[in-house]
Amino acid sequence: MTKYIIVAGGVISGVGKGVSTASIGKILKEYGFSVTAIKIDPYINYDAGTLRPTEHGEVWVTDDGGEIDQDLGNYERFLEIDVPKKNNITTGQIYKTVIDRERKGEYLGKTVQFIPHIPDEVKRRIVDAGKGYDFALVEIGGTVGDYENVPFLFAMKSLERDIGKENILYVLVTYLLIPRHTEEMKTKPTQQAIRMLAESSGIFPDFILCRAPIALDEVRRKKIEVYANIKSDYIISEPDIDTIYRIPLDLEKEKIGEKILDKFGLLEKKKADFSKWEKLVNNIASPLHRIKVGIVGKYVDSGEFMLSDSYISVNQALIHAGANLDVKVEIEWVDAKKLEKDEFEVERLTRFNGIIIPGGFGSSGVEGKIKAIKFCRERNVPFLGLCYGMQLALVEFARNVCGLDGANTSEVEEDTKYPVIDILDEQKEVLRNHDYGASMRLGSFAAILDENSIVYNLYNKRLEEDAQKILNLKGSFRLGILNSEKAVLERHRHRYEVNPVFVDVFQDNGMRFSGWHIMTNGLKLMEFIELPSHKYFVATQAHPEFKSSLENPAPLFFGFVKACLE
Numbered sequence: 001m002t003k004y005i006i007v008a009g010g011v012i013s014g015v016g017k018g019v020s021t022a023s024i025g026k027i028l029k030e031y032g033f034s035v036t037a038i039k040i041d042p043y044i045n046y047d048a049g050t051l052r053p054t055e056h057g058e059v060w061v062t063d064d065g066g067e068i069d070q071d072l073g074n075y076e077r078f079l080e081i082d083v084p085k086k087n088n089i090t091t092g093q094i095y096k097t098v099i100d101r102e103r104k105g106e107y108l109g110k111t112v113q114f115i116p117h118i119p120d121e122v123k124r125r126i127v128d129a130g131k132g133y134d135f136a137l138v139e140i141g142g143t144v145g146d147y148e149n150v151p152f153l154f155a156m157k158s159l160e161r162d163i164g165k166e167n168i169l170y171v172l173v174t175y176l177l178i179p180r181h182t183e184e185m186k187t188k189p190t191q192q193a194i195r196m197l198a199e200s201s202g203i204f205p206d207f208i209l210c211r212a213p214i215a216l217d218e219v220r221r222k223k224i225e226v227y228a229n230i231k232s233d234y235i236i237s238e239p240d241i242d243t244i245y246r247i248p249l250d251l252e253k254e255k256i257g258e259k260i261l262d263k264f265g266l267l268e269k270k271k272a273d274f275s276k277w278e279k280l281v282n283n284i285a286s287p288l289h290r291i292k293v294g295i296v297g298k299y300v301d302s303g304e305f306m307l308s309d310s311y312i313s314v315n316q317a318l319i320h321a322g323a324n325l326d327v328k329v330e331i332e333w334v335d336a337k338k339l340e341k342d343e344f345e346v347e348r349l350t351r352f353n354g355i356i357i358p359g360g361f362g363s364s365g366v367e368g369k370i371k372a373i374k375f376c377r378e379r380n381v382p383f384l385g386l387c388y389g390m391q392l393a394l395v396e397f398a399r400n401v402c403g404l405d406g407a408n409t410s411e412v413e414e415d416t417k418y419p420v421i422d423i424l425d426e427q428k429e430v431l432r433n434h435d436y437g438a439s440m441r442l443g444s445f446a447a448i449l450d451e452n453s454i455v456y457n458l459y460n461k462r463l464e465e466d467a468q469k470i471l472n473l474k475g476s477f478r479l480g481i482l483n484s485e486k487a488v489l490e491r492h493r494h495r496y497e498v499n500p501v502f503v504d505v506f507q508d509n510g511m512r513f514s515g516w517h518i519m520t521n522g523l524k525l526m527e528f529i530e531l532p533s534h535k536y537f538v539a540t541q542a543h544p545e546f547k548s549s550l551e552n553p554a555p556l557f558f559g560f561v562k563a564c565l566e
């Protein structure tokens, strides 16, 4: 029977519930258990596909084509699992399902009410997502006391009644403030959050995770014990640290894993070995080398904080690659629009060891990005292009190497003379039939790799890992036409493609297509490009940053950081 661990947040938002959830999962996985993680987002949006990156951070893409909340990225980065889209539950999904069912008459004339129909649908989804795993972690978005998350907490209490308290436990992640004028850590908001949780849903936490600028002292631990009536063994200190990847190690020191198993009456399946993880964390904390990378993007004008959130996976993938190469990757965000008019700004790109052009949409900043790509290509500066980054690298190459003056993507200029990147008619049809998103190509697709390419060499290890996944996907449109070739799976989120009409021109001028996908209708879509004579000029139509984890960095990021280092 699956054991459920419910994680809720108290006092303030943004305390790091997601990372705490992922860290608990990581520990249990290290003990030999199978773990999955589910995130509940109380917003009404059906999914995160339409959320603005500057407001809500990046949209996370799953293997099965879901556009979900970026928080689920932490689960994959820590747990090395492929989280399916059904693991992100929103209020919108719950109500839509219930109303659709009512419209079809499936409630047989009964009055459809909040109780029991809404919590029932929540439970149904959670049980379905947790099926087959030893542990299902369920993170409830928002903060205790929000109106919006009451239905979900209520559903969890009801799940407890269905499956028994012995199969479920609750973790409250709270924050202990230290007001500047008293310089004393305050426990009262935490006591109140505990009380609010109990009053609103009858849930009493089994564990309190105390986030704070500093570690919890014994006096405050005791205070929470007395006021909240929770044994201090179950009050866990989680102070601010240098890197989020240290949290599983810190929580392990507090023996949270053992204590959780104890509560469930379980024993470790294997001895935990955190040595590789620890080594990587130490590399992040005190790296041997240092490089500086420029990320030229569009969503950079919303203040320091938001901007890194719009590209959080790119950021994390660089940390992963850096940790594995013992190098700190310093990131500077460059506003693409600034490069458009200002040649001096372009020249200033010399301050970077390498440049990344991440994904993006629309025409804003495009010419600036193209200038940055030209700079990298001509000056032999390492370049990594992701999705739009690859498309624009081909636009640049078409204009400045192939002599296709005025070449463009039809996303920016619909009637361009040379639409080297275009939306393909055949594809529109196929996309419609598969019904995976309005018209975007979403989720994992297989790419056949050219065995003589830089990309192929970088994907060496992944080719083996993906072979099994490819077998499991047999018959799926995601593989396309794939025989015995060497292939990898990467995630996609885009509408436009390399126009097949121009592939020969590109190749004749020295651009190498090192990977492609052949659709079930025979259409060949270009997935990877590289310039063989360049130090590192690699780009992909996919988003490899979505499959990067601390222990298995994304191959193209690894290659990029390595090239920057040389």
Ligand code: GLN
Binding pocket: 358, 359, 360, 361, 362, 386, 387, 388, 389, 411, 493, 494, 495, 496, 497
């Ligand atoms: N705008 C481009 C497209 O839709 C690229 C999308 C992206 O970078 N994710 O094809």
